[in-house]
Amino acid sequence: xxxxxxxxxxxxxxxxxxxxxxxxxxxxxxxxxxxxxxxxxxxxxxxxxxxxxxxxxxxxxxxxxxxxxxxxxxxxxxxxxxxxxxxxxxxxxxxxxxxxxxxxxxxxxxxxxxxxxxxxxxxxxxxxxxxxxxxxxxxxxxxxxxxxxxxxxxxxxxxxxxxxxxxxxxxxxxxxxxxxxxxxxxxxxxxxxxxxxxxxxxxxxxxxxxxxxxxxxxxxxxxxxxxxxxxxxxxxxxxxxxxxxxxxxxxxxxxxxxxxxxxxxxxxxxxxxxxxxxxxxxxxxxxxxxxxxxxxxxxxxxxxxxxxxxxxxxxxxxxxxxxxxxxxxxxxxxxxxxxxxxxxxxxxxxxxxxxxxxxxxxxxxxxxxxxxxxxxxxxx
Amino acid sequence: xxxxxxxxxxxxxxxxxxxxxxxxxxxxxxxxxxxxxxxxxxxxxxxxxxxxxxxxxxxxxxxxxxxxxxxxxxxxxxxxxxxxx
Numbered sequence: 001x002x003x004x005x006x007x008x009x010x011x012x013x014x015x016x017x018x019x020x021x022x023x024x025x026x027x028x029x030x031x032x033x034x035x036x037x038x039x040x041x042x043x044x045x046x047x048x049x050x051x052x053x054x055x056x057x058x059x060x061x062x063x064x065x066x067x068x069x070x071x072x073x074x075x076x077x078x079x080x081x082x083x084x085x086x087x088x089x090x091x092x093x094x095x096x097x098x099x100x101x102x103x104x105x106x107x108x109x110x111x112x113x114x115x116x117x118x119x120x121x122x123x124x125x126x127x128x129x130x131x132x133x134x135x136x137x138x139x140x141x142x143x144x145x146x147x148x149x150x151x152x153x154x155x156x157x158x159x160x161x162x163x164x165x166x167x168x169x170x171x172x173x174x175x176x177x178x179x180x181x182x183x184x185x186x187x188x189x190x191x192x193x194x195x196x197x198x199x200x201x202x203x204x205x206x207x208x209x210x211x212x213x214x215x216x217x218x219x220x221x222x223x224x225x226x227x228x229x230x231x232x233x234x235x236x237x238x239x240x241x242x243x244x245x246x247x248x249x250x251x252x253x254x255x256x257x258x259x260x261x262x263x264x265x266x267x268x269x270x271x272x273x274x275x276x277x278x279x280x281x282x283x284x285x286x287x288x289x290x291x292x293x294x295x296x297x298x299x300x301x302x303x304x305x306x307x308x309x310x311x312x313x314x315x316x317x318x319x320x321x322x323x324x325x326x327x328x329x330x331x332x333x334x335x336x337x338x339x340x341x342x343x344x345x346x347x348x349x350x351x352x353x354x355x356x357x358x359x360x361x362x363x364x365x366x367x368x369x370x371x372x373x374x375x376x377x378x379x380x
Numbered sequence: 381x382x383x384x385x386x387x388x389x390x391x392x393x394x395x396x397x398x399x400x401x402x403x404x405x406x407x408x409x410x411x412x413x414x415x416x417x418x419x420x421x422x423x424x425x426x427x428x429x430x431x432x433x434x435x436x437x438x439x440x441x442x443x444x445x446x447x448x449x450x451x452x453x454x455x456x457x458x459x460x461x462x463x464x465x
Contacts, residue, residue, distance in 0.1 A: 017419040024450045032445035034422050041445075 006030070007048025010040050010064040011055065019060055027051055038063065045069050098126045099159045106163040110146050115161060118143065128154055136161075179212035179228040181205045181369050185236030188366070195228030205234065211370060232370035235344060238363045240332035244325055246355040248314050253283065256308040263291060264300050279308040318357050322350075329361035341365045385414070400432040405462065410446075411438060411455040419448075427455055435465045 013019050016039050023029060027050075032041040043051050048067050055062050102119055104112035122139055124130055133152040140150045140161070148166040152159065179195065187203045195212040199205060212228035258279070262272040284306050291299035326348050333346075345364040352358045385402045401415035413429070413436075420435060421428035427445065428437040443457035 017422050020422070020448060021418040024448055028447065028449040029445070030447050032422065032448055034424060034444075039422070041448075 005045035005069040006042045007045055007051070007065060007067045008040065008042050009051070009055070009062060010038060012038050012061045012063055019058065022058065023051065023054070026054070096157065097128050099128060099131065099154060099157050100126070101158040102161065103158050104161045104163065106165065109165055110144060110163065115140065115144065115163070119159065119161065123159075131159065176214040176225040176227060178210045178214050179230060179370055181207060181209045181211050183207055183234070183236035183238075183367065183369055185234040185367070185369065187232060187234045189231075189233040191231040193229035193231070194226045195230065197230065199232070205369070230370040231368055233366060234369050235364050236367050236369065238333050238336045238365065239360055240329040241358070241360045242325060242329055243352075244316075244318055244321070244357040244359060245314075246316050246318055246357075250312045250314055251281070251283075251309050252312050254308045254310050258306040258308075260304040260306070262302050262304075264302065265297065270299065274304075277306055279306060281309045281311065283307045283309055325359060326361060329359055330363075333361050333363045337363065337365060338367075341367065401436075403436070403462065405459065408440075408459045409456065411459055411462065413453045413455070415451055416453055417451075419453075424457075429453065431464075437461075437463045437465065439463075 011019070016034065020029065020032065020041075027043050027047050030042045032039065045067060048065070052062065052065055102116050104115050107115065118140065119136060122136065131154065133154065136152045137150050140152070140163075141147055146166050147163055149164045151162045153162070154160075178198075184206050185204070187199055187201055187205060190197060190199070190201055192212065194216065195214055196216060197212055198210045205211065211232055212230045214228045215223045215225050217223055256279070258275065258277060260272075260274040262274070263270045284304060287303045287305075289301055291301045329348065330346070337343075343363055343365055346362065348359065348361045350357055350359050401413065403414075404412040406412070415431060416436075417430040417432060419427070419429050421437070422445070424443055425441065426437060426439050427443050428435060438455055438459060439461040441458040441460070443455055443459070445453055446456045447454040
């Protein structure tokens, strides 16, 4: 029997020849061996179970039955799993030849998304053998100035781009905008680090004045852009101003109000609820909203609220309220100061007359108006 | 399909004396039989089976039936004697 899948029987019978003559009418038997009245034989695995039942019906004493079947053959019968595995393996092998992800490593100042998009645009296909990593490396290096070195490698199903960023010298780094004063004040001391200074000690600067230009001239007279850096110590003035009127008129609401409403569609008034407004002086507030949520018929509901007002005359004495006004001005000035700033001087000037007074409160502090560009001066 | 035995019978044109069974003895180790009508004895020293007009007894050592179907069988072992009765 060529096929190794078989069932082996061991039987005992008084007339075994007769039994075999009956069996062979329906089955083919193999390797029939008789020993001491016990006969062993084999049939194909397919017939094994049928023969077992047949022998039971014939009242033959079956001493042992063993079914042999190749595991692989059993496995082959599970067609669903087998086909699934074959298909899965085929798909895996197929898709393994493509890259699905681009990873960009080592980006701190460069936008990794920009590099990823650049690579996507320059990839002819995602098929691994078609990807030329050396060409990609050259393209990235040539198109991104900030890239010092780059390596492109295919790892698994990812295209890994490893970037080393170029480190620019401090004087070349940053934006080349002039250093501008944020305060009004008088310059006391200048320590220029880089750039071209536009002021000198003793100059009065106003907010918005250029302190240091963002360039230098080399020995050949060529202008080189640099980030302006300087320590500029100045007495800066922080001012608060106010005008005091001894007599003025103020309009105030009495608390009485009148509400009117109207509904309109495309500018045409559909409904109006207005009553006569008897207020001599009033302020009017208006609120509008759509009456419905849909925009098919945009009914607009408008509400008018009239507040009655009255005019009040205020008469004040400057001398009586002067201290209070100056105190408020001082508070306003101090709010603008940074923490731990030392006040050098403060004064209040009053001008005007005839019931109108102009007050100006000035706080003088010493400050480095060139700071804020990240330069740290060494501690002396 | 070509049948060796049928071909010989057709060439002789004397089918009346030809028996209804065929035996092939291969070097005394294998005996192939066509046209048996049932086993009568099965033991390691003797295997006997019926044919249409008689009986055939095969004697030897370590005999066993390597294949048995309704009208064919194959005996393997040391075949010493084949007798027709």
